[in-house]
Amino acid sequence: MSKVNYIKERIRKIKRMMNDFTDYELNLIQKLIILLDMGISMMVYGAGINDYFQYQFYKRKHVDRKTFIVHRKRMKIVSHFNNSNGKALFDSKPDFNTKYKDFIGRDWLDISNSTFEEFEVFVKKHPKFIEKPVDGSHGKGIKIIDLNEENNKINDVYSELKRDNPIIEEIIVQHEELAAFNPTSVNTLRVVTLKCNDGNVRVMTANLRVGNGQKYADNFHHNGIASLLNVDKGIVITSGIDMNFKRYYVHPVSGKQIIGFNIPYWNKVVETCKNAALVTPSVGYVGWDVAIGKEGKIMIIEGNAAADPDVSQMPDQIGKWPLYEPFVLKKKNQ
Numbered sequence: 001m002s003k004v005n006y007i008k009e010r011i012r013k014i015k016r017m018m019n020d021f022t023d024y025e026l027n028l029i030q031k032l033i034i035l036l037d038m039g040i041s042m043m044v045y046g047a048g049i050n051d052y053f054q055y056q057f058y059k060r061k062h063v064d065r066k067t068f069i070v071h072r073k074r075m076k077i078v079s080h081f082n083n084s085n086g087k088a089l090f091d092s093k094p095d096f097n098t099k100y101k102d103f104i105g106r107d108w109l110d111i112s113n114s115t116f117e118e119f120e121v122f123v124k125k126h127p128k129f130i131e132k133p134v135d136g137s138h139g140k141g142i143k144i145i146d147l148n149e150e151n152n153k154i155n156d157v158y159s160e161l162k163r164d165n166p167i168i169e170e171i172i173v174q175h176e177e178l179a180a181f182n183p184t185s186v187n188t189l190r191v192v193t194l195k196c197n198d199g200n201v202r203v204m205t206a207n208l209r210v211g212n213g214q215k216y217a218d219n220f221h222h223n224g225i226a227s228l229l230n231v232d233k234g235i236v237i238t239s240g241i242d243m244n245f246k247r248y249y250v251h252p253v254s255g256k257q258i259i260g261f262n263i264p265y266w267n268k269v270v271e272t273c274k275n276a277a278l279v280t281p282s283v284g285y286v287g288w289d290v291a292i293g294k295e296g297k298i299m300i301i302e303g304n305a306a307a308d309p310d311v312s313q314m315p316d317q318i319g320k321w322p323l324y325e326p327f328v329l330k331k332k333n334q
Contacts, residue, residue, distance in 0.1 A: 014038070041057050045066065047068075047071060047072070051070040054310055054313075055313060068313060069309040069324065073321055081194065081195070081284035086283040090302075093134045094134055097167065099280070100279060100303070103300040104300055104301075105293065105297055105300070106170040106299055109168050110134075111164075111166055111168060119161075123147055123157075127147040128145070128146040128147070129144075129145055130142060130170075130171055131145055131161065133166050134166060145157060172186050173294055174291055174293060175265075175292040175293060178210075178291075180254060180256050181211075182211040185211025186211075186291050186301075188290055189206060189289070189290040190206065190288070190307070190311055191290055193288065194324070195285075196284075201277045203273065205228070205231065209224050210224065210258075212225050213253070223243075224242065226240060226311045226315060227240040233262075233266070234262060234263035234269070237259070238315040245314075263292075265298065269290055269298055276288060276303070288300055
């Protein structure tokens with residue numbers, strides 16, 4: 001993208017977010033004031049465009065703004081706790097699934113390193129499966145392939161997969177209480193852990209994330225709904241919210257109540273994430289995406305070594321930097 005096109009895209013994004021996030025129609029003077037304030041926020045706090053609008057900086061005073069984890073603070077957390085070589089593991093789905101094989105809890109296959117015979121064995125066991133790009137994020141590019149469908153022939157499907165070389169995975173059968181929110185998606189948890197200087201792993205924040213429609217993924221950045229959990233009890237303590245700032249007290253499709261939902265097998269989820277956080281010592285800050293299967297089987301879908309804090313700060317509009325600051329300072333002073 002050329003510099004001119006990049007600037008145009010930034011301007012379009014600012015205009016769109018002004019319309020989406022502000023509560024009233026803005027006149028020209030108000031827009032100019034917001035633009036000036038946004039520039040100040042970028043310089044003083046290190047906030048990005050998304051940060052400024054989704055955390056409602058245009059309404060906030062300094063005392064509130066400094067409590068939010070914006071882009072600069074997120075990079076500070078990542079640089080303090082995560083080694084770049086260790087982080088690379090989390091960016092490759094085949095490498096991640098291999099390293100965390102004891103935590104993913106489902107069959108999978110890397111097409112780029114598999115023969116047709118291995119593929120044939122996999123699909124005999126799982127004729128309906130998930131296709132994922134090896135370096136995808138935010139749920140992009142995920143597809144469900146069903147070899148039971150009449151037009152899907154095993155040789156043709158294998159040839160198509162070989163062109164993109166994704167990974168394929170067994171479909172997750174989720175716990176009925178989570179499926180009840182939105183049965184067409186795998187409704188997951190985001191659990192953020194921090195491996196601290198004292199050797200302990202702490203759960204910093206956690207969210208329930210549910211789909212809102214027909215997509216298989218529940219990703220917050222693609223029409224998903226997120227709400228905040230009490231990390232000690234595993235109970236939902238906020239309404240759900242989507243990226244357009246729309247709030248949900250019950251799920252818009254199923255009508256299931258969001259606030260007060262008690263996550264099944266929560267203690268088991270916490271134990272699994274804490275154990276996973278010890279596998280790669282050079283990566284101390286991770287956002288784990290977790291599914292709960294039938295009969296309490298805990299399955300880690302992926303780990304995010306630069307987890308975006310938007311999902312933990314938008315639901316209650318409370319900045320989470322005070323949770324991290326003491327540990328960042330201790331790490332820096334060592």
